[in-house]
Amino acid sequence: MFSSVLIANRGEIACRVIRTCRRLGIRTIAVYSEADAQALHVRMADEAWPIGGPRPQDSYLRGDAILEVARARGAQAIHPGYGFLSENADFAEAVEAAGIRFIGPSAASMRKMGSKAGAKDLMDASGVPVVPGYTGEDQDAQALAREAQRIGFPLMIKAAHGGGGKGMRIVRAADEFAAALESCQREAANAFGRDRVLLERYIEQPRHIEIQVFGDGHGNTIHLFERECSAQRRYQKVLEESPSPFVTGELRTRMGEAAVLAARAIDYTNAGTVEFIVDPAGAFYFMEINTRLQVEHPVTELVTGLDLVEWQLRVAAGEALPLAQHAITQQGHAIEVRLYAEDPDAGFLPGSGVLTRLRLPREDAHVRVDSGVVEGDTVTIFYDPMIAKLIVHDADRPRALARLREALAACEIEGPKSNVGFLERLVRDQAVVEATIDTGYLDRQPDALRQAADPQAVAMQRVAAVVAELFALEEAAHATPGDPHSPWSAGDGWHGVGAAATRLRLRDGEGVLDVHASGRHGRWSVTLGDAAPSAVTAARRDGEWLWLQVDGSSRRYRIGGDRDHVLVHDGDSRRAVQFMRREQRAAGSAAGNDSRLRAPMPGRIVVVRAAAGDTVSAGQELLVMEAMKMEISIKAPRDGELAELPVAEGEFVEADTTLARLA
Known part of the structure; x- marks a missing residue:
């Protein structure tokens, strides 16, 4: 095993590798850009060194700078994480040439998979099923248009290099082809430095099933079962799970065998993922091999009980795979979602800014959190805006979904907008619950998961927020020095004839409401704007939980937030309320x-x-x-x-x- 490893990446994957290395007694060396000088992975590593400016091309994509640090600090191996240089054959080759072990596949294997076009041709020749299309080198626009007519519409234009959903367009009619091709080529050139594309038949309502594979230097190649990643938005995975609820035992066996065949075709070593597209009838076709660890690898770890990063380290150090195929089993069900700084109401526009408040669920036997940031860190404009991955595990899928809903309800994110509310609606959507979702579902109906607010539920959430604020005001008043038994110290407006009114102003989304409340100690009358008063006949606050009895019904709420913001969760949805001070004004939008x-x-x-x-x-x-x-x-x-x-x-x-x- 290695004594020191340099991690040529950032964010949650760098933190993940550091944790595994620490458990194995391996010293870690981090590298960072100017934007990441105080990032979590920098603070976690045994040592960290700067490699350039904030843009990836000035830092994390500079293989020469990373190698310079590795040589100077005596690193025995480099772990590339995923993204950046993880699938760069030239970098892998340079690492090996420097006498340092690259924790990943060989440069030769990468080059066979570096081009989606070449990969499809190789898989076709090896007997792995592929989607019909065009993978040729002639990239003339008119030639590509002729090939598109031959394949037929709808079809997909895909960047021949790279991944992550970049440089991909669906074209449904011939008159859309030229503009889509231009956009796809430009995006591919910007993201991967090359604008070559391939064309393939677009399969309607497909499932995205991928197989985790592993190979070692002793001739062993195995798979670790499947992950389903059909919940996607603009080709970006939103929810991943294992095992797939769509895959039967017989289909699992055939897909696993095909994935191993694909890996052996390129003499694959270390961790990789063979991705397949599956039509509604169960026919599957090779898409690509990702020659690296995947973002969604934790779901495989939770159902197999294995640490894939440790396996990567051991295989790169020359050891044989720890287990044979027959010894690997699936236990229970795991689901992963990704928390992003993005605005679902503005087309999922990525966000940036300081995470002024970040509360994530406690980790236990059922909940895992992989994150590269903590409260107070900044989500920058230069990199992927991921905040964390939430991964849950339980005995079966319904219980795993219930765990995931609980974990999402415990999240509090303030600063940049986030997709947490969208994810909460997603995991309750019928297509997810019934496991009928396909890769185009979210894009076909972009408004399907917008919050449809129940007026009565909204009113109750607002009342709960007001009661939480009233409890806080009472607590603050009782903390004031003075006679605790004097009514003049109660701070509730008592003036000899009972409790006077408390007036508040709250902002809820874009609206502002004046609130009138009277009462004390868990019994209040609350009036929201022009609505009829709500009678709070009993209330109890116990940490993050608030129990209310209002107008004859009772309900429990999860309460979060800080002094000026209250986050209310009723078990189904969340609502953020800001209590405004007198000097604050309702801002009109022009x-x-x-x-x-x-x-x-x-x-x-x-x-x-x-x-x-x-x-x-x-x-x-x-x-x-x-x-x-x-x-x-x-x-x-x-x-x-x-x-x-x-x-x-x-x-x-x-x-x-x-x-x-x-x-």
Whole structure:
């Protein structure tokens, strides 16, 4: 085993590797960019060294800088994590040439899989089923258009290099092909440095099933069963689970055998994932091999009881696989979701900023949390905006889903907006509960999981927030020095004839409500705006739990937040309420009348399609921004004349910068 390992990555995977190395007594060396100088993985490692600027190309993609640190600090091996250089054959080759062990497959195996086109041809020749399509080197736009006509629509354009959902477009008609090809090639070039694409038939309502494979240097290749990743949005996985509720025992056996065959075809060693697309009838086709550990590997770990990072380390050190195929079994059911700093109500636009409050569920035998940040850390604009992964495990799928709902309810995230509310609705959606979801489900109905607020539930959540605030006010008043038995020290407005009114103002989303409350010690009358008063006849606060009896019914709420914010969860949904001080004013939004189009987040202008003086139509694309590894189309909100377009291609802009203005 190694005595020291350098981790050439950041975020939760770097933290994950550090924990396993620490358990095995291996010294860890971290590298970091300017933006990550105080990141969690830097603080956790035994030592850490800077390698460049905040942009990935100036730091984490600089193989020379990483190798320089590895040599200087005497690292015996480099773990690439996932993303960045993890699937870069040139880097793997340079590491081995420097006399350092690369914890991953060989450069030769990577090169066979580095091109999706070449990989499909190789798998086809090896007897692994592949989707019909075009993988040729002729990338002329007219040639590709002819191939598209031959394959037929719908079809998918895919970047031949890279992954992560970048450089992929579905085309349903011939007149959409040229624009989709241009966009796909541009995104692929920006993300992977190469714009080659391949075409393949698009399978409607498919399932995404992947098989975890492992190979060693002693000729052993095995699989560790499947993961289903069919819950996707724009080709990005949202929920992953194992075992797949769709896969039968017979299909599991056939897919496992095909995955092992695919791995052997490229002499694969270490951890990898063979990804398949499966049609509704159960026919499966090879998609790609990810020559690295996957983000969703924890679900495999929880159902097999194995530490895949430890296996990576042992195999890279020259050891044989710890177990043979027959000794690996699945126990129970595991599900993973990813908490992101993103705004589901704004098209899942990635966010950034300081995590002013971050509360994640306690880890135990059923709940695991993999995170690369803690409260007070910053989600930056330069990298993937993941906050954490929540992974749960239980005896069966229904119980695992129940665990996941509980774990999500315990999350509190303040600072940048997050997708936690979206995930809570997702794990209650009928398609997830009944395991009928396919890869296009979320994109076909983008509004299906928007919060449909029940007015009565909303009113009760607001009352619960007010009662939590009243308890806090009473507690603060009782903490004031003075005679504890004097009514003048009660702080509840008692003035000789009973309790006077407490007036509050709360902000709930975009609305502001005046609140009138009277009473004391768990018995209140609460009036929200113009609504009829609610009679709180009993209330108990026990830590994070609040029990209420209101208007003849009772319910328990989870309460979180801080002095100015109260987070209320009723077991099904969450509501955040801000109690405003007197000097605060309700901010009116003039966005509906604003003729300025502003940058929704920091990013780079990659395409400008209009100029000042042009007449534009509602929905017309004016320019394209690139931010957080995705393209954002900026469109005209209405018909009119473009009075101003002050940005140029290649320019970097900050959030809220004016990109265009209509007359």
